[in-house]
Amino acid sequence: GAEFGVTVEQTLTGYYNPMSSICAPDGTLYIANAGYHSIMKRTPSGVQTVFAGGNSTVYGYVNGTGTAARFRLPSFVVMDGSGNIFLTDQQNHRIRKITPSGAVTTFAGSGNIGSTNGTGTAASFHYPMGLAFDASGNLYVADAYNNKIRKITPSGVVSDYAGSGVQGTQDGAAGTARFYQPRSIYVDSKGDMYVADRLNNLLRKVSGGMVTTVAGNGTTGFVDGQGSAARFNGMGDVVVKEGNIYSVDIHNHALRYISPAGNVKTISTSGQFTTPVNICEGPGGKFYITENTTNRVKRVDVRRAYSISPALPDGLIFDESTGRISGRLGSVRASQSYTVTARNNMGSSTATVTFSVAAGSGPNASWGQNHILETIPRRAYGSLSTMEGKPVDSVNRRIQYFDGLGRPMQHVEWQGSPLKKDVVQYIEYDGFGREAIKYLPYADDTSNNGSFKVDGKLKQQYYYKNTGSITGKTTGWDAHVKKTDRPYAVTVFENSPLNRVKEQGSPGMVWQPAANRTPGTGRTVVTDHGTNVTIPSAEAVRLWKVDHNASGTPTGATGTTDYVAGRLYKTVVKDENWTSGRAGTVEEYKDFGDRVVLKRIWESESKKLETYYVYDDFGDLCYVVPPAVTQDKFTEAAADPVFDKYIYAYRYDGRRRLKEKKVPGRGWEHIVYNNNDQPVLTQDSVQRTKPLPEWSYTKYDAFGRVTETGIFRRNLSRGQLQDTLNLEQADASRALWETRGYNALSYDNKSYPRGTSTKTVLTVNYYDDYGFRATNVLPASSGLNNTAMVKGLLTGT
Template sequence: MKRIYLLLSLLLCSLLCMSQVSTSQNYISTRTYTSPDHSGCREQVVYFDGLGRPSQTVDCGITPDRKDLVSLQEYDDQGRKLRTWLPAKSAGNGNYMTLSSLQSGASSLAGGDVRPYLQTTYEASPLNRPVAQHGAGEAWAEHPVSYQYITRNPRSFPSSYYMTPSGNFLGVCTTDEDGNQAYEFKDGFGRTILAGRMDGPDPCFAYYEYDNHDDLVNVYPPFVTYYQMNEPEGPYQTQSSYSYHYDFLHRCVYKKLPERDAIYYIYDHGDHQVLSQDGEQRVRGEWAFSLSDELNRPVLTGICHNSYYYADFPLCEIDVKARRDDTGTAFHGYILENIPLTNPVVYTVNYYDDYSFIGKHGVPTSLNYVTPPSGYGTCYTESSKGLLTGTVTARLDATGVTGYDYAAFYYDERGRIIQSRATNHMGGIEEEYVAYSFTGDPLKRQHVHTATGYSTQTEVCTYEYDHAGRLLTTKHKLNTNEEVTLVENTYDDLGRIKSSKRHGNSALTTDYTYNVRSWMKTLTTDTLFNQTLHYNDSYGGSRACYNGNISAMSWKAAGDTGVHGYRFSYDEMSRLTAAGYLWNGSPSANYDTSYTYNRQSNLTSLRRNGRTGTSSYGLIDDLTLTLDGNWLTRVDDAATSSAYNNGFEFKDAVKQDNEYTYDKNGNMTKDLNKKITDIQYNCLNSPSKVTFQDDSTITYTYAVNGTKLRTVHTIGDTTSTTDYCGNVIYENGAQKLLLTDAGHITLSDKKYHYYLQDHQGNNRVVVDQTGQKEEVNHYYPFGGTFASAEKSIQPYKYNGKELDTKNGLNWYDYGARYYDVAIGRWNAVDPMAEMYYSWSPYAYCVDSPTNYVDPTGCFSTKFGAWLYKLFNGGDQILKDIGGEYFVSTQVEHSGDEVGATVNRRFDWNGRNTGRNLAVEKQWNAYIADTKFQELCTTHGMEYVRTENQSDAVAGMLQPAMQTIIPVPFIKSGNALINAVRGQKNVTTPVIRFGGNANQVYHTFRHTDALGLDRSLVQSMIRTHFETVSSQVVAGRPFNQVIRISGRNIQYTVFKLSDGTFNIGRIHEVL
């Protein structure tokens, strides 16, 4: 009887969570339980029409007041998606809505807009290609995104000097809502040949070249193609282009990026990239190594001084492994197999499966698991199998490796990190304890920071979520002080953040509003900071923008006597060309700016007005930028006025050629206008030492994962030191700041200070916990601050990044690179440059700083989301509460839910302070790798882990491929590097024509085009190959030519390590 009662109880709990769906309609109901007793769940019901197509999607009880959100999908008479409606609110408990109720409800929730839907128009052909897409909103009824499908010779473009390939190609011309055109041309094999945008009458296209094996070998950016026609012997073809070389297994062994020397790659027999060498390493005779264990998990990285040449394929017949052996000392508990390393220096070590490394190899016993405080997760004894359990991370300064930091990670029974312990460079420990909800959301986190000779800082953060998993409150407690509510959020019916209240103070509440496209319109924080964004509506004479660009904005901060504003102008590539300053909605030239660019989107001129006196304004910068390829070599300033109070402006200190120089990795090594005579860089391409003309220096210490640990400024006879220890900031040996999710705490008095930010996360106003203004910042479009008499109390400004102004440096630290706002350029080549071939790798946010944010210095997130959507699909690009963009896989109604590009939990304003980034980086990389492999298996794809993006990009350009980005890149197996190796003792030739459907397609596509029967081709190749199979050498391509149906057909054979033979490309030869 007890068992019956138990079963009935569970059944009743399940029924409590079940919505009352409409049984008259076909539907699928999906419930995700949010509590272990099944008393809570999130339910989604998808209703299908009579043809089995999804017609309504109901998110049950998803709104803050637990009402339903219902989305409608309409189809045309050909079964194609016609209208995708924005959600309507319903109290139906999962019920199906009538069409009229849903349509009126969607209009009501969209603020009364009569077109709350996205509509697609198709061409009159069986190809079902869209010719227009009208975005949601009545204002977009006459402003669609249109598509024109053309067969055209690109030479027909107006610019006769422009280098284009000969022949006709299939092309798509995409015209955005503002009439800006983008073109992409593909050849008969589906490969992109030409792609780019129009800049007035001139095309700015990137030109792609492939070899006979369909590998991408060259990409010529726009200005390179121009110079090739005008100066075919000029330097830009090699200096500023992308170039790739491959080995016989189609792996990239040579990669040349713009303004950088080539990077070499060496692979072993197991297809692991073992060694790489960039231009600076080549000068020093170094190779970077990356070694895996028997399970192909990364375990060791560092540098060595071996003498190899990449084109000799020195490791192609060797399986290189690092085997765990705690008796080994040289490699922190690993022994290398099949590769001797000359004078190695270890950078990182990863441990898996257990904790036997603690107490050995320099790992302190203080990293052993300790019983957590009450209420936190406990370690599951078997939980570490297959998981990352520890790391060793080198510290780098200008002299090289100066020591190591160690970390250990402990997991619960569900594989979640519940405790981490790590050493820091201040001689202490960073402890972290986490408690999770049933759904995996962190409920409580305790972080304990210790450093030798300093006070222990203990933080406890408590998180509360609503029934839909949206973050409601973040509470913070420091040491024994009273707990405070850092942030309290509310949400609207569409899941967008509606308000954020800080420190429980109503005066510190920011309210948000949005337009029909869910683009942020206003944010208002009492009288402290208010901002309004204009898109398709004019303000101050601005030209309306329908493509998402901000046409104008206005703002007012505490102490202002009027309303500031900017109206923006863009060219046809959406590059910012002018920002006209507005005062109280009327034009005022006080802070006007204007910009021009070359074909590669490098800034070539910049004019900037500003404050020149107590009440006077004028031209403070009139810059002409001279370039060599993408390298900036000289800047001349024709302005005669200077900024007030030594404010922000460009300082033109010299007048000569080569004011800027660069190393072989494209890093800037000299800036004479800042009186910098030398900049040294480490292996991360981050500056390690900056030397000025007066012998002043700035030195940096980093963890090898890129985390900045220390900055030392030696200016004249004064030395100042800043240490970054987790989220605790030390100044000259004193604990100064503790960074929080909403601002910082001054450790001298334990007072909270809050950052009021604009739509981009720029810190506009700093207030104390009572709401008193402490700092105000006004920004030019590219990030410079208006000259002011206001004092600065903290260094985090534009995009929330740290600004270093000492000795006139004026650089923002974005993590991956440093940004010079005076000239709108980075100090180094973008590590993600291959994601946007048509732009300069030094340009900031594709020259549209008002619309994009670059969170790390690697790429602008909205652009990255656009690329993801381009290659992977998705319905729309949305912005989460942290200000970061993602791709939604449905008509999403909230920021951070299932369906996003990546599941991630942001702090309230997107800051990553207070988080153990080293732990997250290691853990997320490992989990992502595992999940991507699972995804590949699910979709019948082959998993290829590649460190070079060129290989991935080449894969993305192939036809009939499924591609998932970002890193780790995965491409389906059109290469032979993952052919089957499982069979042993093969005594007769086993011949394969590709390992999966995609490989088979690429193997036969040329003979298919000739009309040759596949079975005939297979039979004749098999018969012929049996007579020559003994001549094939493992690891080397073997080419043969035979006659088939009167044609000379060449086939390529690879002998694999298991003795099987794989037939690669088959094609006709003359």
């Protein structure tokens, strides 16, 4: 079969404890000659000179040009797009920069050990090691002894990128993940970062704000295998080529390959390398591998087991160990042929593969983003496959995109507008993970394929802004939409860990938060918090107390006193039309048990509507006193018209279950429960006055689903029926629920009430199968066939 092959083509010498090298596009090699505290330069013709630093065992910290500069253990070098060299001056705890002419300056780091973020020399590091640039020019640093990855913007602003700073192997969100002296980093063409986590003996990956482990399990060893089954001994450095990873394993003295699927394979032979600490790519696909203890840099040719030509388009990955192509193309492509070559020590063979991507009528979700695709048929279809490629008038599709933390980023309604444009709901979060700004959905005039909109926020502004342009793009293209420069609702939170909403705005200029409320802006819903007061008296809160008879049964309530100031939490909501004073505000008061005591609505500065909530000694709601009640006392006596016409009343049994309730204009409703706390019998005042009193009954199955309802006739009070039910259910032979065997016609009628002469059945519900049917049912006219896979579903009533 096909096999890798590694050949050392050239060995370069003249170094002392070299730590890394980087190859320029023209083939010039720059070597971090750590033992001599210098940067060496070797031209493609083989001329080697000191590029910067003293090139001796004398170290220091001096900015200057060429050999006038001084370093202390320069460890890793990297080159930006302009040819500038950046290096980690490890024991000076700084990041240094060398221009193509050799001028050395300090890019970041104060020189003091620390982990302070800041700009330039205001920041601090602790033995920084690996470096890598992304496509935007941001520089990333493996801050080894801080157990972090740091980010430096082109302007020199240093921040934490990944790692909590605590030693460990924890994966997860970048800010909470843990490393153990990460040695080097590599950023691929997709922006994903690979971290050689040296003392953890792991290869880690940072993508979408999440850290995962690619290979290794945190223990030392020398084992090939899949993912966590592999072992390393000093993860040194990596190069990533379209998902194929080449890694140097320092103390195993080996070059190892990690496939896109995470399978680790040693591809060098014994004795080819000694303490390889760094790998970089040179012209022609060659690698330069730096050996620390032997003071050498080796140019290496790796014969891939499989190769492909030309290169695959973005979205597809070629596995150089198996020849397998994986991935997904995100756009239409014309037919293209590719040649796959397999190689081993005996020779090579080739095969050709041809494919194309045609336009489809369905959505093209962005597979580079976490997402859920929801399909909603608008016509009858027999299977999901028959819905593929159907137009939007036949099948609706919604795509929800999520970030690395599982939070929604965009909701896309595929071709959801009248003009069949994608309707997009853009979502963003503030630094505390709150959705402080809620954006209106918009129709995308340039895309209708359901893809993730990378410029969704800007396009939302284009859609609602008056006709003109933003950054050269036409705005206001949909004349049917009301235009506004503020197509979003802003939420202002108070500055506390409680995250309580202080102001809630709405879309439109008028409804935006502002310093002052004017007819044209600042019209938000404002929420204030405080406690109750007694002065002025109009704002006092009446203290209602439940009255009881000698047996402890509630008989009414009295509210002749007020709460002492500061004993209730007060929340005031001021509507959009409020400017000052009380009018347009709603007050809510809660006690220390978080129970609502009063809701007060101010219609004007002096007119108010108050609803009081009265609780018993157990904290259960006993009465609701509406605004129409102006008296400070009422009773449940029949002679009290206030209670009958206005009061809501509730009574509870010893298990704090609602046993009786009354609403204004109706008599008392009674409720009887079984031992599962399910209401079995209910009775209203009309049923209670019939010659033979009636109760509405409900039966259940073992899963709490209603199986039967009807009318039960028994001349007993609620208490007598509850006692009867309690005594019956104390008998183990009695059942709490109904049972129906598989495909049986009826239930066993073993739960209360059972007597057929005292009850009238009104409804019966069946679940889980169709065995209750006495005769066959005609098939549906739509052509759909029923299925026997109905466990847990309602199948008949």
